[in-house]
Amino acid sequence: MxxxxxxxxxxxxxxxxxxxxxxxxxxxxxxxxxPAQPPLRAIPFHWSYEQLRPLMEHFATALSIEEAQRRVLMLINPGMQDTSATVTGLYAGIQIILPGEQAQAHRHSSNAFRYIIEGSGAYTTVAGERVHMSPGDLLLTPGWDWHDHFHQGDGPMTWLDGLDFPLVNLLDTAFFELHPETAQKTTIADDLSSRQYIHGRLNPTWTQRATLSSPIGKYPWAETERAFAAIADHATGSEVDGISLEYTNPWTGGPVLPTISCRVQRLIPGFLGTARRHTAATILHVVRGEGRTVINGEEFAWKDKDVFVVPSWASYQHIVDSSAGAVLFAYSNEPVVKALGLYREELL
Structure with missing residues (x-):
């Protein structure tokens, strides 16, 4: 005994x-x-936009915006269904809004952004500023800022939603509130924050003090394309991620949101990346092009508008065979991991 x-x-x-x-x-x-190394709770996974779009259109007509408040298909990692996370600490969803629809104004503790996939004529109002949407634009919604959406154009508008609510919920720090009105009143000129900071190194001196979140409401795709065009023939780029550019907070030079790092990368035709792994869990959206990524030995083929994930400490290698190349938008929990002194990477 x-x-x-x-x-x-x-x-x-x-x-x-x-x-x-x-x-x-x-x-x-x-x-x-x-454990000897990070357990793979989130698994490598891929979502086809081509398969998702008909379902989005179905629910757009079958479910009113008033019933849904936000008409979103959540991209839930099979290994993290208990937290509705896409990778550790982060979430991705595809949202659709139809012409004439108004999404209820609300706010939450979680930081969020929108990366516009397709459509025109919609805008989001964030903290009193109306920010207009075009494909490829990155729109920020820092935590606890009021935000609502309205579509005044033609045809459906879709975008990728990125949030850190899995982390916020894990820390028991989540708050949520509906605005007393369906749409908040605008108090700032349309797209003013983007126009004030668009010059990069010339920042206005009269705005409020620096914050952990970027003061820029929208990083326009036109500026991203201009940046790629200016360096495309001269920059060597990363052997892992190609010509990779990070969206930054103009006041701090750091990530656009305190918990989320956002980057866009151009992979040239015939790109064969060096394999790497790191402790920043990453979600990737295909802006354009097609290619393959080998994640922990498993190959995932992707094309326009797809989404796929590289979990923490999973090896990955990007491969582009096409003559057109590809552009990927990527966001990760790297700011949190680095702030805690837990970031590690190695080439393979």
Missing amino acids: NQSPRSGVNAHTAYQQLDAMSVGPLWRHLGDLF
Whole structure:
């Protein structure tokens, strides 16, 4: 019975008493609590936009915006269904809005952004500023800013939603509130923040103090294309990620949101990337082009508007065979990992 001569209590009874007191013996959990390397809870996965779009159109007509508030298809990682996460700490969803629809104004603790996929004529109002949408634009919604959407154009408008709510919920720091009005009133000129900061190194001196989130409401695709065009024939780029550019906070030079790093990368025709792994879990959206990414030995073929994920510490290698090349938008939890001193990477 493995009874201790000192206590007079057998081991089975002792463990039962610990359970009753919500006490755990560390020696029974060491392997789980201190793994040799990160466990792969999120798994490599790929979502086809071509397959998702008919379903989005179905729900756009079958479910009113008033019923749904936000008509979004959540991209849930099979390994993280309990938290509705796409990778550790981050979420991705595809949202659709139809002409004439108004999405209810609300706010939440979670930081968010929108990366526009297709359509025209819609805008989002963030903290009183109306920000117009075009494909390839990156729109920011820092945590606790009021935001709502309206579509005054023709045809459906779709975008990729990125949020950090899996992390916020894990920390028990989530708050949510509906605005008393369906749409907030505009208090700032349309797209003013983008126009004020568009010059990059020439920042206005009269605006409020620097914040952890970028003050820019929209990073226009036209500026991204201009940046690629200016350096495309001269920059060597990364052997892993090609010509990779990071969207930054103009005040700090750091990530656009305190918990989310956003980048866009151009992979030239015939690109054969060096394999790498790092501890920043990453979600990638195909802006244009097609190619393949080998993740932990499994090959995922992707094309226009698809989404796929590279979990923390999973190896990945991008390959582009086409003559047209490809452009990927990527966002990760790198700011959080680095702030905690937990970032690690290695070439393979």
